[in-house]
Amino acid sequence: MSRVVRINEEALAVALQYGKNLSAGIMKMEDMIKKQEKAKRDYTAIEEMVRRTIREELEALSRY
Helix, strand or coil, rough: CCCCCCHHHHHHHHHHCCCCCHHHHHHHHHHHHHHHHHHHHHHHHHHHHHHHHHHHHHHHHHHC
């Protein structure tokens, strides 16, 4: 499906940096955002695991 839209020339220039046309540029940007969000979630999970492990080890050491 196609649709005619008005878009700022600067925004079009940005989108064209990511794809051969507006649609391809927007799709590529969306893909990059999703990958970045997934990486952020992964880092958050790793950080929580490290913190939990350190906390458990400190608790174990404090029992001695």
